[in-house]
Amino acid sequence: MRRVLFNADHDAFRSAVRTFVDRELQPRQEQFIRERSIDRSVWLSAGAQGLLGLLVPAQYGGAGAGDYRFSVVWSEELARLSVAFASSFTIHSEVVAPYLVELGTAEQRERWLPRFCAGELRTAIAMTEPSAGSDLAALRSTAVRDGSDWVLSGSKTFITNGFGADLVVVAARTGPEKRAKGITLFAVEAGMPGFERGRKLEKVGQPEADTAELFFDRVRLPAENVIGEVGRGFVHMMERLPQERIGAAVTNVAHAAQILAETVAYTKERRAFGQPVGSFQYNKFRLAELVTSVEVTQAFVDRCVAAHAAGELTAVDAAKAKWWSAQVQNEVIDACVQLHGGYGYMSEYRVARAWQDARVTKIWAGSNEIMKELIGRDLGL
Known part of the structure; x- marks a missing residue:
């Protein structure tokens, strides 16, 4: 399905981010899994390429992009390799950044943001x-x-x-x-x-x-x-949670879409009873359902991203995007595990890791139950 959210500049940026992911993260992923952290050298590399300050003004060393869609591209490309990479880097570049940029004093911005953008000052x-x-x-x-x-x-x-x-x-x-x-x-x-x-x-x-x-x-x-x-800390947090939640929705969908694409390819290659497993009617219908679910969810999330880029995203719509995308992500990846059969339960298969990685998305950034509570209140209930 063709997306209308991005232009040629975003596409060029996506190519650069994908190169970074393929060069810096993918070859060392197993190392970072063993160490349970991302090496500081990678943060410095991301900073050197201008990936950590997309929301930071140029005067402080940031990209000064002024366009949230570049942050979406960054998040999506990270999530396609690992939602863990997306969560770690975007907590820094998309969640913490607004607190320092929008709430920080001139002295604070001068003190922290140049190192923040360079990857020298990692944040949480x-x-x-x-x-x-x-x-x-x-x-x-x-x-x-x-x-x-x-x-x-x-x-x-x-x-x-x-x-x-x-x-x-x-x-x-x-x-x-x-x-x-x-x-x-x-x-x-x-x-x-x-x-x-x-x-x-x-x-x-x-x-x-x-x-x-x-x-x-x-x-x-x-x-x-x-x-x-x-x-006013609670107010400050509430004002910035919609961006965190739409960011979570972006990574949820990108993660699910990538694993689903890999599963479709797997079902074309894996054979049983003399034919590809994807050609069995049940599996074919199930994949049709999954693809439709992801694409419909993507359309709603893209609409929310466009609204956020225009300064119009409501907290309620962010809550809808967060809970629904997390639900779809988990349902899709669970189905992908099933379609892989026994191999889907083996840790060396990406689908198994993705299944484990996805579960927390229904909990963090406000649990799905809390999101439904916010939506329900907006209905006057």
Whole structure:
């Protein structure tokens, strides 16, 4: 199905990104899986090619593209190799970037963004806590004023890039108000006394993306490390979650489409009872259903991307795209495992890894149940 979202400039950029993925990531994927992290040299290479600052103004070393569709191309090409690569790099380039660019002071932007774009300063965002997953308003980490400084205490978990990040945007409660009020964002830098990382968490899938627990034991933060306005951290997060969710939808569909394409090719080659397994009526009909499902989902996600690029994407439509694409992704890849038969359950087959990698997409960036709750509220229910 021909997509109308992109122009010749996006196509040329896609070719460059694909070259980067094929040269820097694909040959070393097994190494990164074993090490459960992406080597810093690859981050530096991505930075040198201008891939990490697509949303950052040129004056700070970014591409200054001003067109979210370039970020979509970057995300899609990463996801076609591994959704873990997409999650790790785009947490940095698409999720953290808006906090630093849009909320950062001139001094903060000068201090962090050039190294951010170069791949020298890897970043993460720490919202989730052990006692509060999707309920961001219930976080318990606290930051208390001490003179002109803040003293941060608490912990976070399931933090992508958390083990290797040089800077982490952390949400903490700074006021006595309950729920959404009284939350502030802080930039915590590697090496600050009291900032410790737990082990790399062993996940069911996506081993290439390091994920960690973070601990803050009276970490002293200067006022210059506050991101945005004091007490408005929850609002800042809510304003930027739609981009995170449409970004998740983009990678979900790209990942599913790639594995499905490989499965179609497999069913043409694999034979049983003297004919290709894809030629059996049930399998043929199932593949027809899967292809249609992916293409229909792609059309809706592309429409949401176009809306976001124009500054018109609503939080509700982002929620629709996130939950539906995650659902389709998991259903499609599960069917692909079935079509591979016993081989689909073998870890050396990409479809098996993809199946493991995809499961979390129904949980992160707000669980699918939370997305449905947001949609339901918009219906007045």
